[in-house]
Amino acid sequence: MLDRRTYEFLMKMADREEHEIRRVWLPRVKWCQDHHMEDLAEGLKRDLLPQMKKRVIITRQKGDAIKAAIDAVPDERHREVLSLYYLDGLIMEDIAERMAYCHGTVKRLIDGGKALLPDTL
Structure with a gap:
């Protein structure tokens, strides 16, 4: 059941995860590429980043579902x-x-x- 802070929590989590992708992981991929570690950079781009982006999408969808349920009342x-x-x-x-x-x-x-x-x- 929906508790008091669920929507706000979900939106903050999605924002934090997007921030982590932009500020932490994308620079690491760039660093790996700059230092001729293409395998590691490709692994990060292929495996880690899509999973993190998928979590952001799922989190936002949950928040949107809460908003839609309230709008449907x-x-x-x-x-x-x-x-x-x-x-x-x-x-x-x-x-x-x-x-x-x-x-x-x-x-x-x-x-x-x-x-x-x-x-x-």
Whole structure:
């Protein structure tokens, strides 16, 4: 089931992995090529980099699935509360203040919205 910080966590993980590819692994491939270690450079390009890029794609797809599931919730209030809670990372008190609801109403909307999300998240 979807927990509170899943979407934010997935997006940060994908960003970190992309950063690692750009800042760590691509320079290592270049260094290997510059120092006539073509076999090692080719191995990195052939094996490691595609696996890392695939992880980034899968992570982003999971985040997109969460966003799509929230967007598919039919009730606008549930959708807005779930978006603020999961995608924007706001706490219930901030959501209540922003939407001019009491804390109990926000909790009820979040719980009701969670029930509308697929169990596969």
